[in-house]
Amino acid sequence: MPDPGERGLRADARRNRARVLEVAIEAFAAEGLAVPVHEIARRAGVGTGTVSRHFPTKESLFQAIVSARVERLVTQARTIEAEHDPADAFFAFFEVMAAAGALDRGLADALIGAGFDIDAAAAATGYDLNEHFHRLLTAAQNAGAVRGDVDFADVKALLAGCLARERDTADPAARDRLIAIVRAGLRPTAQPASQPSAGDTENR
Structure with missing residues (x-):
């Protein structure tokens, strides 16, 4: 383009x-x-x-750069949404975002809000990255794959944690481990089987 x-x-x-x-x-x-x-x-x-x-301004310089990055991420979000089950699409795109930030420290800074407003930059390009990410989250929650009490701010904080971990260690295995922890933490908690009350036991 x-x-x-x-x-x-x-x-x-x-x-x-x-x-x-x-x-x-x-x-x-x-x-x-x-x-x-x-x-x-x-x-x-x-x-x-x-x-x-x-x-x-420096912001206008990064605006010119981030436009292409945001467009690419939105395209990936659309592809994932079309090709994956809603229960899997959110986690697949979360990993895409974490991997993109690991390869590009400037993008990682923007994604965690360090010195650049990527939301405003995305809006200016016509590609609303947050809207697509949020939609994937809602679809995953509706499919029962993500806890219902999780909001988008929680997701962004978790992504920031993954990016910070990558920066601290420069170890892809550490990022993968943290993403696995995020996956486990966002899954709905299994309800334990109900235990018979003492009265029920005595009446048997």
Whole structure:
């Protein structure tokens, strides 16, 4: 999909903008959102003013990057919803989100609300990531696969925990273990078989 930000730009300006985006994508993915704009400019071989002309704020720079990320995640959510039973679709997409955040520290920062409002960014793209994630949660609850007392804020907090665990250890096995714990914790608690009362026992 053509980048809307390139429309009307001269060829050299388009090259600069594309180079800044390329470097920013790599930097944010590897190091998170804390990478300063002047460092991105240095790595791209342009001046800070050049970056600012294309992206007046750091948020606008990440907005340009996150749009494609959000679009891809929404597409995956739709595919999972179409191909999986509601009881499994929510957990499958939870794992997709955790894996995406593990590969891209900038996206992980955004998903846990560290320095960037991904909800606003998603709304601006026309791809509502939360709406799809929330729908998968509701469908799983209606199917009896997820506890009814869990709300979307709980799910986001659990996802943040998985992403933080990945960052602390850089160990995929640790993330997988934590996701398994999340799965077990979100499943409805089995009701224990009713035990006969003392009176019932005496009357037998």
